[in-house]
Amino acid sequence: MRMRKKKNLVPRMEACAHWLTEDPCAMRGRWRELMPAAREVRVELGCGKGRFTADTAAAEPDVLLIAVEKVPDAMVVAMERVRNAGLENVRFIDADAAALPEMFAPGEVDRIYINFCDPWPKSNQKKRRLTHGSFLKQYRKVLKPGGQIHFKTDNDKLFEWSLKEFPPSGFALSEVTTDLHADGPVGVMTDYEARFYGESKNINRCVATMVDRVEPETEE
Numbered sequence: 001m002r003m004r005k006k007k008n009l010v011p012r013m014e015a016c017a018h019w020l021t022e023d024p025c026a027m028r029g030r031w032r033e034l035m036p037a038a039r040e041v042r043v044e045l046g047c048g049k050g051r052f053t054a055d056t057a058a059a060e061p062d063v064l065l066i067a068v069e070k071v072p073d074a075m076v077v078a079m080e081r082v083r084n085a086g087l088e089n090v091r092f093i094d095a096d097a098a099a100l101p102e103m104f105a106p107g108e109v110d111r112i113y114i115n116f117c118d119p120w121p122k123s124n125q126k127k128r129r130l131t132h133g134s135f136l137k138q139y140r141k142v143l144k145p146g147g148q149i150h151f152k153t154d155n156d157k158l159f160e161w162s163l164k165e166f167p168p169s170g171f172a173l174s175e176v177t178t179d180l181h182a183d184g185p186v187g188v189m190t191d192y193e194a195r196f197y198g199e200s201k202n203i204n205r206c207v208a209t210m211v212d213r214v215e216p217e218t219e220e
Contacts, residue, residue: 050078
């Protein structure tokens, strides 16, 4: 469903300019300069309206969180949430997930969050899924050794498919569950997740840890 155009979008964005990184490529290799004492640098792909972003940043003030969002009408809500909470450990960027290596240096990212991404359900759309091997290859270029991807989705088919994508791309799976909140709420929720939980919809989650990977030899 397309998000309704926000009124006064431009002035609202301008009011939150402090939290927006206009040229993320210029920050490649320099993100920790924004927060030298940061314990980790994490990236959230598709932050939406920012409930997860703001709550995670508030819960872990020693972590620098870079939130990626391509829809301005969603980003402005997320930015206002962060501004209103007085959080200084968050920055927002308008970018594509495939471009992460242009914005982050090798090993600069400790963790990537992928929460409730578009499932692109048709078979001819699978390369657009954020857990496709081609995207995982790009994530490997910016994650530190042992870095992690935390993945959540309400789409059972996408989750089952994704579990088969991670290992061949050099990621070891752990904390795999198809009903994260079976015994009550667990962890920080997104807006979508809170709604799904209220509707008793199961939530799938896993952690994918980057491990050493030997590229297959090519035949001469």
